[in-house]
Amino acid sequence: MSILVATNFSKTSENAVEYAACLAKEFKTRLILFNAFKIPIHASNARLSASFVENLMNKNKNKLKEIALGLKRKFSIETETECSFVGLDQEADRLMQAYDCRFLVIGMSSKSMEQNLLGNPTTTLISMKRFPVLAIPVNAKFTGIKRILFACDLLQDIPLKTLAKLRRIAADLKSEVTVFYADQKISELDDIPHDSIDKGLENLTLLYKNVESNKVIEALEKEITRSKSELLVMMPKKYGFWESLVHKSKTRVMASGLNIPLLSIPIE
Known part of the structure; x- marks a missing residue:
């Protein structure tokens, strides 16, 4: 490797x-x-x-x-x-x-506003959705990664082979993983199906965080600061042609400027 x-x-x-x-x-x-x-x-x-x-x-x-x-x-x-x-x-x-x-x-x-509208080389590579991309902000320095924030907008139907990539990285870094889920209305975590994530990320220290928000990007940015996470992980979905014309990828937006590294792992 x-x-x-x-x-x-x-x-x-x-x-x-x-x-x-x-x-x-x-x-x-x-x-x-x-x-x-x-x-x-x-x-x-x-x-x-x-x-x-x-x-x-x-x-x-x-x-x-x-x-x-x-x-x-x-x-x-x-x-x-x-x-x-x-x-x-x-x-x-x-x-x-x-x-x-x-x-x-x-x-x-x-x-920058220009990058939000037009993207940059990083967002272009993430948009290709063929392999994991780790985007490093210009001021980010490696001092170990003990806290990973895994942001997702679905807690099921993520293939185990995709989750396995995150599991191997987190295990090698000896990191704990917080699974972050934002929805327009707050739900009890017990009511949210996440069996596939439990199985795909088994043997890791897992935490779940569910917040009520219809502004996912803002909620994510606040959680990064609150949790002192050292790595943000997102798994962009593949969209059809017409849907891709109107859908503004959350992963792409986050990649236009963060204070911590962003790892994009495409869903296979």
């Missing part, structure tokens, strides 16, 4: 790489660094020879290898690098399969 992390050498992605390296050490697994090479704007308007472009690409590869070597020495982990002209959204599936990755780590930009 491996962890895949994407970097474009920005401050946001550098922080994500550092966080991913900490996780790789924690999980005792290797870290794969990926960079999608892009020709600089000032050079793209000029007539460039093949050798010049190749030279730029090699410099990019060497920079990525230097970062990987530094992480290997600092964290005592195995590292590998991948550099491509093809973007992450096109390469992600191949890399996830080739290196048997648990999840993809990517930096998460600060919240």
Whole structure:
């Protein structure tokens, strides 16, 4: 098993790489660094020879290898690098399969109106709903993850194989998991069916929290602060074409800016 992390050498992605390296050490697994090479704007308007472009690409590869070597020495982990002209959204599936990755780590930009409307690279990858994506805010630092907040809008019919991914991560991190459920009217937890979650997350320390709210995002943000959670987990559902046009994904909204990492595990 491996962890895949994407970097474009920005401050946001550098922080994500550092966080991913900490996780790789924690999980005792290797870290794969990926960079999608892009020709600089000032050079793209000029007539460039093949050798010049190749030279730029090699410099990019060497920079990525230097970062990987530094992480290997600092964290005592195995590292590998991948550099491509093809973007992450096109390469992600191949890399996830080739290196048997648990999840993809990517930096998460600060919240803005533009991102809420148009999204960003992180929300684009989450929207693909093909593999787990761990989004790291620019100011998030890894100090261990002992409290996980699992937010869901359904407490049944989640496949066990999907829940198993969360169970393995929580078990490896020795984390307790709080299952957070918001509804328009408060219900007794005994009245809410959650047998599948009990079974899928067995052997973990599980807590259930049910709140009355018709503003799920606001309720989530308050619960993150109240519970001092260090990781938010969401499991986005797949929607049909027409429904996807009018549905504003809660996972996508949360990924447009958080103070703690967000792990999106698509429901299979």
